[in-house]
Amino acid sequence: MFHFRNKTLMASARALAAAVAISAVGVVSAAAGEITGAGATFPAPIYTKWAEQYAATGGDSLNYQAIGSGAGVTQIINRTVDFGASDTAVAPERLASQNLLQFPAVIGGVVIAVNIPGVDGNALKLTGPIIADIYLGRVRMWNDRRITAINPGVSLPALAIAPAYRADSSGTTNIFTSYIASISLPFQSQVGAGNSVAWRAGIGAPGNAGVAGAIRNTRGGFGYVEYAYATENRMQTPMIQNRSGQFVRPSTAAFSAAAAQANWANAPNLAVSMNNTVGATNWPIVGPTYIMIPKNPADGDRAAAVLKFFDWAFRNGSPAADQLHYVMLPESVRTQVRARWAQVKSGGRPVYTPAR
Amino acid sequence: MTIQAINHARYIRRRVVSAFMTVLCSVAAVIGLIFLGLILWTLVEKGAAGLSPNLFTHSMKTPGQGGGLGNAIVGSLIQVGMGTLLGAPLGMAVGVYLAEVGREGRFASVVRFVNDILLSAPSVLVGLFVYQIVVVPMGGFSAIAGSIALALLAMPVIARTTEDIMKLVPEAYREGSKALGARDSTTVLKVTLPAAFGGILTGVLLAVARISGETAPLIFTSLGSFNWSENLTSAMASLPIAIYRYASSPYEEWVDLAWSGALIITLGVLVLNIASRISHFLVSGRQ
Amino acid sequence: MTTAPLEGSRRFHLGENLFRAVLFVAAVVVLVTMGAILIILFESGHVAFQKFGVAFIWLNQWDPVRDLYGAAPAIVGTLATSFLALVLAWPIGFGIAYVLTEICPRPLRGPVGVAVELLAAVPSIVYGMWGFFVLAPVMSTTVQPWLTEKLAFLPPVGEFYWFSGAPVGVGLFTASVVLAIMILPFIAAASRDVLQTTPQLLKEGGYAMGATRWEVLTGVVIPAVRGSLFGAVFLGLGRALGETMAVTFVIGNANRLPDSFYAPTASIASIVANEFPDADQGSLKLASLFALGFILFVVSFFVLALARLLLRQGRMA
Numbered sequence: 001m002f003h004f005r006n007k008t009l010m011a012s013a014r015a016l017a018a019a020v021a022i023s024a025v026g027v028v029s030a031a032a033g034e035i036t037g038a039g040a041t042f043p044a045p046i047y048t049k050w051a052e053q054y055a056a057t058g059g060d061s062l063n064y065q066a067i068g069s070g071a072g073v074t075q076i077i078n079r080t081v082d083f084g085a086s087d088t089a090v091a092p093e094r095l096a097s098q099n100l101l102q103f104p105a106v107i108g109g110v111v112i113a114v115n116i117p118g119v120d121g122n123a124l125k126l127t128g129p130i131i132a133d134i135y136l137g138r139v140r141m142w143n144d145r146r147i148t149a150i151n152p153g154v155s156l157p158a159l160a161i162a163p164a165y166r167a168d169s170s171g172t173t174n175i176f177t178s179y180i181a182s183i184s185l186p187f188q189s190q191v192g193a194g195n196s197v198a199w200r201a202g203i204g205a206p207g208n209a210g211v212a213g214a215i216r217n218t219r220g221g222f223g224y225v226e227y228a229y230a231t232e233n234r235m236q237t238p239m240i241q242n243r244s245g246q247f248v249r250p251s252t253a254a255f256s257a258a259a260a261q262a263n264w265a266n267a268p269n270l271a272v273s274m275n276n277t278v279g280a281t282n283w284p285i286v287g288p289t290y291i292m293i294p295k296n297p298a299d300g301d302r303a304a305a306v307l308k309f310f311d312w313a314f315r316n317g318s319p320a321a322d323q324l325h326y327v328m329l330p331e332s333v334r335t336q337v338r339a340r341w342a343q344v345k346s347g348g349r350p351v352y353t354p355a356r
Numbered sequence: 357m358t359i360q361a362i363n364h365a366r367y368i369r370r371r372v373v374s375a376f377m378t379v380l381c382s383v384a385a386v387i388g389l390i391f392l393g394l395i396l397w398t399l400v401e402k403g404a405a406g407l408s409p410n411l412f413t414h415s416m417k418t419p420g421q422g423g424g425l426g427n428a429i430v431g432s433l434i435q436v437g438m439g440t441l442l443g444a445p446l447g448m449a450v451g452v453y454l455a456e457v458g459r460e461g462r463f464a465s466v467v468r469f470v471n472d473i474l475l476s477a478p479s480v481l482v483g484l485f486v487y488q489i490v491v492v493p494m495g496g497f498s499a500i501a502g503s504i505a506l507a508l509l510a511m512p513v514i515a516r517t518t519e520d521i522m523k524l525v526p527e528a529y530r531e532g533s534k535a536l537g538a539r540d541s542t543t544v545l546k547v548t549l550p551a552a553f554g555g556i557l558t559g560v561l562l563a564v565a566r567i568s569g570e571t572a573p574l575i576f577t578s579l580g581s582f583n584w585s586e587n588l589t590s591a592m593a594s595l596p597i598a599i600y601r602y603a604s605s606p607y608e609e610w611v612d613l614a615w616s617g618a619l620i621i622t623l624g625v626l627v628l629n630i631a632s633r634i635s636h637f638l639v640s641g642r643q
Numbered sequence: 644m645t646t647a648p649l650e651g652s653r654r655f656h657l658g659e660n661l662f663r664a665v666l667f668v669a670a671v672v673v674l675v676t677m678g679a680i681l682i683i684l685f686e687s688g689h690v691a692f693q694k695f696g697v698a699f700i701w702l703n704q705w706d707p708v709r710d711l712y713g714a715a716p717a718i719v720g721t722l723a724t725s726f727l728a729l730v731l732a733w734p735i736g737f738g739i740a741y742v743l744t745e746i747c748p749r750p751l752r753g754p755v756g757v758a759v760e761l762l763a764a765v766p767s768i769v770y771g772m773w774g775f776f777v778l779a780p781v782m783s784t785t786v787q788p789w790l791t792e793k794l795a796f797l798p799p800v801g802e803f804y805w806f807s808g809a810p811v812g813v814g815l816f817t818a819s820v821v822l823a824i825m826i827l828p829f830i831a832a833a834s835r836d837v838l839q840t841t842p843q844l845l846k847e848g849g850y851a852m853g854a855t856r857w858e859v860l861t862g863v864v865i866p867a868v869r870g871s872l873f874g875a876v877f878l879g880l881g882r883a884l885g886e887t888m889a890v891t892f893v894i895g896n897a898n899r900l901p902d903s904f905y906a907p908t909a910s911i912a913s914i915v916a917n918e919f920p921d922a923d924q925g926s927l928k929l930a931s932l933f934a935l936g937f938i939l940f941v942v943s944f945f946v947l948a949l950a951r952l953l954l955r956q957g958r959m960a
Contacts (some may be wrong), residue, residue, distance in 0.1 A: 371855055373857055374858065376859075378746060378856060378857065379736075380738070381738040381741045381742055382746060384734055384737075384738025385738045385742040386734040388735040388736065388738065388739050388827050388831065392762045392824070392827070392828065395762075395770065395773050395824070396765075397864065398773055402776075442784075446669055449665060449669030450669045453667065457663060457667070458664075463670070467670045467674060467952060469948070470674055470953045472947070474673065474676065476676060476878065476882060477885065478885020478886075478887070479792055479887070480915055480916060481885065481936050481939060483682065484915065485680045485683050487686055487919075489683060539656060540662070540663070541659050545662075558954070562764075569764075569765075569766025569767070572888055572916060573913070589891065599768055600888065603775070603776075604892075613668070615772070618768070618772055621766055622765055622766065622769055625766060629760070629761050629764050631913050633757065
């Protein structure tokens with residue numbers, strides 16, 4: 001093991017770069033009328049849609065880059081964006097140490113999408129354990145006995161299942177793996193749950209869009225995506241057996257039913273789980289997605305612009321949410337979120353106070 | 357007689373072997389060229405349909421909104437332009453140093469060797485490097501960081517071609533200049549550099565072509581954006597990143613845009629290359 | 644080399660010294676850039692080496708949930724795709740070079756040569772897209788099942804099952820084919836340049852002795868430029884090792900050792916591109932990614948250094 005570490009050189013290189021950077025900032029200090037956010041791909045369709053509608057009403061323009069939840073957290077910790085977005089709630093201690101406020105923004109469902117030539121994937125039935133075993137490499141063919149057993153009347157081909165997953169770190173992966181880990185003990189012990197896990201089988205693709213693309217372009221494709229990505233692309237989404245033993249189709253109503261079970265009252269930072277809830281019509285894989293914003297923003301005006309945007313979305317975002325199959329937060333939760341915005345301060349004062 | 361017969365048989369065999377191998381090589385060449393032709397054909401086939409004024413005037417938008425690639429094209433022009441402005445003088449200075457000052461000295465040899473390695477070093481690592489020394493200290497992704505990464509990729513290309521071209525300038529030019537009592541700086545600036553100018557321009561054009569297609573380093577530096585932006589200190593769109601994001605999307609409309617973008621960027625790169633060849637041809641024709 | 648280097652020690656002159664200083668600083672910048680890249684990559688990645696030891700290089704693990712990292716899958720994926728690409732591209736690239744220097748009618752040599760050089764300039768992301776949208780479906784439906792059937796007799800080596808497994812279309816094999824197509828123009832152009840350096844006199848001598856075209860190539864040309872030819876190949880290898888976009892599209896992005904040519908795997912560059920954006924500052928994962936970058940840099944450095952030495956040797960001979 002070599003141990004040469006030239007800290008001085010590294011430090012001076014950084015100092016030099018910073019000096020160059022600062023002088024450059026001095027040259028072009030024009031205030032940007034654009035707020036930037038980065039992170040989760042799961043809510044990207046709704047944020048982009050809201051941003052367009054918001055800009056059309058004369059609001060600030062929003063640049064949202066869907067780079068994955070993990071990346072969103074990193075970027076807001078580095079303060080490289082005005083807000084970060086993640087489908088995984090960040091631990092309260094970490095939020096405190098990084099001086100971040102976290103709040104839920106919208107709720108969505110994760111679905112399985114398939115591409116089996118000659119088979120109507122929407123009519124296919126799957127269970128949590130089968131899904132887990134596909135990702136563990138134990139169920140490899142579409143005509144596996146365990147799949148055909150619960151799908152009488154569907155003639156499944158002797159085609160290899162090509163499971164796809166997120167290659168980047170993703171909150172969608174966290175919601176999904178939390179669900180299958182809670183259902184399958186082998187998955188729990190061999191893989192576990194997280195933003196990015198050590199998959200046993202399948203191919204990785206970047207982003208919800210990448211996974212959807214991989215499924216669409218691969219015969220026998222199988223994977224998990226946020227519902228909007230599946231519907232926008234007319235992908236086939238099998239039914240999944242929920243905790244009450246019912247096979248349910250993904251739908252906004254099924255997501256709402258699951259969201260209604262969430263226990264917001266006892267959730268620190270309003271971080272709740274909606275996976276695998278009890279109820280005949282509940283979709284089993286549902287989760288909220290979160291926004292993170294510094295409590296001590298370097299530029300109070302930009303932070304205010306971010307909060308103003310979400311305030312607008314909370315009031316006017318419902319039609320777009322319905323159209324893209326997301327579920328708005330319950331009104332009571334929206335009120336709680338607005339109250340928490342007072343923690344974002346600049347010069348000792350809240351940067352933005354929502355109108356009553 | 358018998359010896360002649362044997363020789364004749366051997367001769368035939370040698371001819372056959374040679375002809376066979378020649379055919380094999382030709383087949384290999386044809387296969388290779390077919391593959392490469394296929395790629396260009398795919399680009400035209402899938403990309404040409406999407407070429408419309410909207411592609412250049414509209415920014416990137418969510419599917420169904422009639423988005424284009426205007427902001428990405430402008431972003432690429434800005435970053436490639438700044439990268440060239442930063443990298444070209446530096447690369448030219450290195451090339452002049454190697455050709456006129458350092459020459460075969462030990463230090464110059466090391467610089468030449470290192471430059472040649474930088475020339476083909478993985479660009480993704482240059483992206484990581486610039487992330488650590490520019491993006492993190494600056495506190496954000498920026499067009500400046502993207503331009504610095506591109507400049508670092510352009511520099512070795514320009515250094516190499518500048519040196520090669522300067523070496524082609526006849527020694528008599530230098531001797532003549534010196535005999536007139538000119539200082540080295542005068543000789544270089546007034547005599548050899550102007551003589552080599554066309555060739556250096558070729559190198560610059562080649563470097564521009566190379567960096568305008570770079571994707572990996574920009575992921576870590578200028579990030580990409582959906583919006584119009586001329587703000588150098590914030591994230592900026594670029595054509596390669598737009599293609600990357602669109603191509604890995606499931607939306608047909610975006611994938612079509614990605615093909616159009618790929619066609620634009622390839623045509624641009626090819627035009628630059630051909631322009632560099634023409635400038636090179638004109639210059640070498642003059643000499 | 645007719646004149647001495649321009650180092651006349653005439654009177655002190657500000658402009659002259661400034662001129663030299665500027666050029667010297669530029670030359671130093673080249674060295675500093677190289678050194679700084681190496682140091683920054685190591686400095687940012689050494690935590691991973693501290694945590695896992697040198698074993699990081701051969702640990703077969705990439706498990707962000709348990710925070711366990713190792714370079715084996717990425718290194719194997721990088722080397723396997725690059726070498727396979729070379730095996731596929733070299734004969735064809737050499738064939739093109741040979742045809743261009745010896746067989747092709749003279750009027751065609753220029754245009755075809757330029758065409759090959761232009762193809763070397765096509766951005767790698769275009770090759771990646773082509774691989775994903777055009778090649779992968781063909782691989783999945785036609786090439787892979789056919790190869791599986793024809794090559795079923797190959798006995799498995801340990802855990803490696805050659806051309807078996809689900810014909811998904813993306814994976815180690817497809818990535819190698821795309822890389823091969825991408826480095827083909829480089830190898831062809833570099834090999835042609837090398838073949839052209841063989842003195843005409845030598846070749847004519849060969850023909851005068853009654854040697855056939857093939858005999859002149861194998862008996863005269865190749866021995867004369869062998870080193871440089873290897874240099875051209877290593878240059879292609881260096882290109883393949885660090886290629887990011889063309890590979891990321893088609894390698895399948897699975898951080899596991901491949902168990903067949905069809906299995907999805909990962910390369911160093913593809914892992915870095917996929918996972919870098921979400922690695923937290925100060926995390927072991929980020930350090931591991933930089934450590935991977937450092938390893939790639941060192942490997943590329945040696946391959947490219949070897950290529951340059953071989954090519955330069957040839958130029959001097």
